[in-house]
Amino acid sequence: MGDGATGPTTSGSSDDGDGALIGREADRERVGAFLAGIPRAGGSLVLLGEPGVGKTALLAAVARETEAAGVRVLQTVGVQYRAQAGYGALRQLLASAPESRSEAAGVPVLAAALGFERGTAPGHDAVTEAVVSLLADLSRDLPTLLVLDDVQWLDRASAVVLGQVARQLPGTGAGMLCAARPGDESFFDYSGLPLHELGPLSEDASEALLRRRFPALAPRVRRRLMADAEGNPLALLELPAALTDPQRAASQALPARIPLTRRLQSTFASRITTLPAATRHLLLVAALEGSGNLRIVRRAVAGRCSLKHLAPAERVQLVHVDDTTGRLGFRHSLMRSAVVDLSTSDQRRNVHRALAQAWTGVPEQRAWHLAQATVEPDEQIAALLEEAADVSARRGDGPNAVAALVRAAELSPARSEQARRLAKAAYVGANLTGDLRDVPRLLDDARQAAPHADSLAAAVAAALYLLNSYGDIDTAHRLLSGAIALQPAPYDPTDATVLEALSTLLMVCVYGGRPELWPDFDEALAKCTSVPDTVQLLRATFADPARARPSDWARLDAAIAALPGTSDPIRIVRIGTAGAYADRLGALEEPLRRTARGGRTGENIFPAIQASFLWSSHAWFTGEWSELRRVAHHGLSLCAEFDYPLRSWTGTFVLACVSAACGDFATARAFADRMDQWAGSRRANAVRCYAAHARTLIALSQGDVEAAYRHADTITPVGSLSPFTGHALWVVLDTVEAAVRTGRREKAVDHIRAAREAGLDAVSPRLRMVLLASAALATEDDEEAVRRFGEALAVEGAERWPFDHARIQLYFGERLRRGRASARARPHLGAAADVFRRLGADPWTDRADKELRACGSPVRARTRTTGVSLTPQQREIAELAAAGLSNKQIGERLFLSPRTVSTHLYQLFPKLGVTSRAALRDALDQVQEG
The missing domain is CATH 1.25.40 (Serine Threonine Protein Phosphatase 5, Tetratricopeptide repeat)
Structure with missing residues (x-):
């Protein structure tokens, strides 16, 4: 069976269900150019593509349209694991149309080879010559197209002959269009034939496909599926089936690894199951290690196998090793998932123990693997994992930080510690990942773990939820100021929870904008052993900048100067906020843009929102109003x-x-x-x-x-x-x-x-x-x-x-x-x-x-054409291209992929009547925004 459709509702392709292909315009154009030349010249074209990329769907669409246009279409498909008699696929091909079957039966060589008549089996060369002659005869009456799917699985005799036929079709008026998986062993030799690689779908096409087929998917779930699928149409259409309805609606968290459906498993696991046991073990270690660090993988497999056992997996292109970086990568992320899915839970725990030993000296990695290898509560591992969560949070990896805290809570023997870590997961999630909807669930779990515990972490999480979700400023103020007052003085602001409590209370007071809210905050600040710089700056230069002192502005400038290279998105946003009213945001362009882009990956949604609006505020004053609209709308979405x-x-x-x-x-x-x-x-x-x-x-x-x-x-x-x-x-x-x-x-x-x-x-x-x-x-x-x-x-x-x-x-x-x-x-x-x-x-x-x-001076008339209209995004892309920015640079500024930028420019050039970037500026002066 091919990697394409088995039916209109289960298509492993970009087929949207009514026969139309999404995101395959360039591929259709290439195939169309090949087909147009068949009646005159004939020839062959090989479509190469990974499993699930949509080769079968493209072949099916081409076959339908070509046949409707009056071309004779003969089809066959290779089938994995099926024991086929010699020339089984060739027989299926020639028998797929009545006229070709009858003509083949009348050719003695083919009749004998294909079993239409009894006789001595001819050699491959004779069969090849007979097939080419037959196709030439058929094409004199009607152009003929051979469509071969999954040629890597054709029976040996058919594969050898059809490989030879492909090279002899030019000049016959017949064509061959076939699909193959790169890296798979095959008897069909396509070396030297024209090739067209069918790549993954673009981000826009992937999103369009998911929106069409699964319109109820929550946006964040859609983004996660797009990331996991990496543009593979089969994965895009199958992965949602592995989720529950609450998970699709984002009311329930997605698993760290989405399990593969049976269809995905069979598609991506086929190359794995035939590998030697040592190679499969090595792949499992690499899959669970995750980063591709071969040094760590080698340590983890020591005594059981070695890196030489990678060779069978490399030969079938399951994995590749970058010669420059020395890192191992899976050809597709779903290959990694398939490797893990094929293992047992005991095998996975053993590998995690080995990886924990291999990562000795790197506490964060060691903690993670120990946590995955452990089934019983263990406070030491829970504490290590909480430290790892703090490291992840500081570098802006919100999902990893929350997952670590939740796992640390599961491993906590003491109920009070379990409750505290769950509450901490709630406020870290609210501050980073944007998962406000998870806050009530996590807090409820914390209360069930320790009903009578007084938790500052729980108060911070609840206040963040009340403030940001409902805007309940007064309740959030009472809850948080009361919880802080219950803590034993003096307060230690090096405690992350204390720092979050003070920072959250400050923002509650800022949004309230009423003087009576501030005494509780100032009293809490006075009880700190030292004042954290972000809290001090926010209090002085953002909360009440008209009363800030010169020394406050000097400290702010020093903090801004120290930001380049900082990875902590919360610190970036807080320093940026401190400088917002003082026109300091221009000095923060790079870190703010970097933080805003984090919202696209899902790592730090809440800081991305804040960074988008901080930059929008700056753009208001600097006159970058087109960018302001785009960035502000991004944040609002x-x-x-x-x-x-x-x-x-x-x-x-x-x-x-x-x-x-x-x-x-x-x-x-x-x-x-x-x-x-x-x-x-x-x-x-x-x-x-x-x-x-x-x-x-x-x-x-x-x-x-x-x-x-x-x-x-x-x-x-x-x-x-x-x-x-x-x-x-x-x-x-x-x-x-x-x-x-x-x-x-x-x-x-x-x-x-x-x-x-x-x-x-x-x-x-x-x-x-x-x-x-x-x-x-x-x-x-x-x-x-x-x-x-x-x-x-x-x-x-x-x-x-x-x-x-x-x-x-x-x-x-x-x-x-x-x-x-x-x-x-x-x-x-x-x-x-x-x-x-x-x-x-x-x-x-x-x-x-x-x-x-x-003043008696002439006024320049406004000249705008009405025939051409651009959207704000189109105009922004065109203006940046006219200014000399590359597609990659434009994509970084506009939060788009370079491929999406290229597509927009491809559409804009004919619309504006230009053929080069150099002509864009003059054309834009005469165009209005639509």
């Missing part, structure tokens, strides 16, 4: 999938700001309404500030300065910087403009004075630029205004914040024009209009253009 409504509002906020600035007021207002509605009953003042900021921008963009003043005043009373309102640092310019334009100049002056007394002009160049421009707006002295505007625009790197910079140019030009200095105003107004136009900030462009016209 993770929030929706993993149920983090509280965290979603940061992404919603930046999208509301861009929508407001670009004149999409309905969208911006809808975002603000949703934020206000959610925050109201929960008393989440930080989210209400988000909404107020968005409304301020809407009003300023519409010219409703009274409404803008009113909304800005709800963030912090104009003229002051309220405690614990970091957001006030982001609306200084908006607040001052609204105050000045509504005739409240004294309020504007007071607001500037408060910002300067807080030392904000020394916090960042952007804030210095904003304060200088605000002072220029607020002064009635035209000469002073000109000087202040000039100083603002001269701040080093001022162009890094294009929207604010363009606004200042606009204000400067407006002031000059009203002072009858139109000639001096025009350059500033023109520069502002150009930047606004590039950003797509239409209301602001209109305002600048209006001022230019009042």
Whole structure:
């Protein structure tokens, strides 16, 4: 049986069930080009592909379509393990059409060879010549195509003859299309024949196939199956069958290794069962070791076999050894699963014991293997495994950390330790993997293990759950502050649970945004033997940045400078958060991008959400609005999938700001309404500030300065910087403009004075630029205004914040024009209009253009074609390609595979009417986003 369909509902291919193949457009094109040449020339083409990759489905589709087009199709298939008589497959092939059978029966050589008549069996060469002659005769009447599946399993006589026939078909008007598995021993010799390798499906095609066939799969489950299947269509269609309904819906955790269905097992195990016992043992050790470290594998098999026993597995291409790195890799991850599935539990435990010995000196690895080899509770192993979990968490491997803690709990003899480790697994999961839905189950298991235990870990997990899932700020605050107060003082912040308790309580207070929440936190901090730097920085520079001291900013800069190379995503996000209001995120581009990408692998979902929104906030100020939309939507999709409504509002906020600035007021207002509605009953003042900021921008963009003043005043009373309102640092310019334009100049002056007394002009160049421009707006002295505007625009790197910079140019030009200095105003107004136009900030462009016209200057007409429309993602890819980035670099920035980028560009070139990347820039200038 082939690796393709046995029926429309069990197809081991990318067939979507109605005969259409998903993701095989390029393969169909290659086969189509071959078929088109058959009537004129004939010839052969061999499709090579791994088991389950969809060769059979492609052959079946080609056979159907070719036959419908009037071509005679003769088919046969090799069958593994079937004892076939000589020429059995050739007989099946020629008998698959009545006319070919009757013609073959009339050829004495074939009649004798195929058993149609009794006679002396002819030699292979004679049979080959007769088959070629027969096919040439048949093709004079009708083009003929031979379709051979699984040629590696053809009987010997048929394989030898058909291999020879394949080389003699050119010029006959007949063609041969056959499929083979690379590496399998075969009597069919395809060396020298044209080959086409059928590779795995792309990420997009894999996802499309799963969505079509299993639409109810939860996104995180779909991603896991895609990772395990590695683009293999059979695996994509069979692996979901091995899951329970709760597992498919993500309401129950997936196993560390998804068991193979019987069909997958038979497909991937066929090469394994025929190997020598020593080779199979060696493969099991390599499969359970996991990393491909041959040094460790050699230690683990010492005394039983050696690495030379890999040779049989290498010859059939089950595994390969990289000559550069010296690491062993399985040809497909499901080969590894098949090796494990074919072993017994006792064999697996023995191998884990051997691996634990081999990993002596590496506690994390040793702990894991000891835990897998142990069946009885063992506190020593449980403690080692908990330490391993801490190491995994620090490098951002959330799933591994949670799995280690759960296993450590299972091995804990004491019920109290079992409960503590389960609770710790709950908060590590909430902080890293995004598995908020698992928190109640783990906490319930912890309570059942020790009903009366007072656990700080349980309080942290419960508070994270209440805060992030329900937004229940007040209950989370009471629960956590009470649990911390019960701990014996002084607190040891080197204890990971204490650190998480303090960090979680801090964020509860931040989102509450109310001064009365902070005394409990500050009291707890005062009882610490030392203050962790992340907690100290978050308290000083994020919770209440207007009251941070110069030494706090210096510590923040030192912490940021030390981040490159850091693998801990939680630390990256916390340091990034500490620098968010102080314009420090540009220095964190690489670690934030790296952390955001972790959400695609499932290793650190929650930090990925936070990193996406931190970078989006930075992109708002730096004018990277196309990327902002993409990254923010990426983060919002993770929030929706993993149920983090509280965290979603940061992404919603930046999208509301861009929508407001670009004149999409309905969208911006809808975002603000949703934020206000959610925050109201929960008393989440930080989210209400988000909404107020968005409304301020809407009003300023519409010219409703009274409404803008009113909304800005709800963030912090104009003229002051309220405690614990970091957001006030982001609306200084908006607040001052609204105050000045509504005739409240004294309020504007007071607001500037408060910002300067807080030392904000020394916090960042952007804030210095904003304060200088605000002072220029607020002064009635035209000469002073000109000087202040000039100083603002001269701040080093001022162009890094294009929207604010363009606004200042606009204000400067407006002031000059009203002072009858139109000639001096025009350059500033023109520069502002150009930047606004590039950003797509239409209301602001209109305002600048209006001022230019009042200066008597011509306004550049907007030229946009209507015939071509690009999606934001298409435009982003095209712009990056036009800037010279490679497909790999684009993929890293946009969280896409290089293959997906290549596909988009392949579609974009004809759409834009260009043939090279060099022509993209000019084409993009004439295209609108769709």
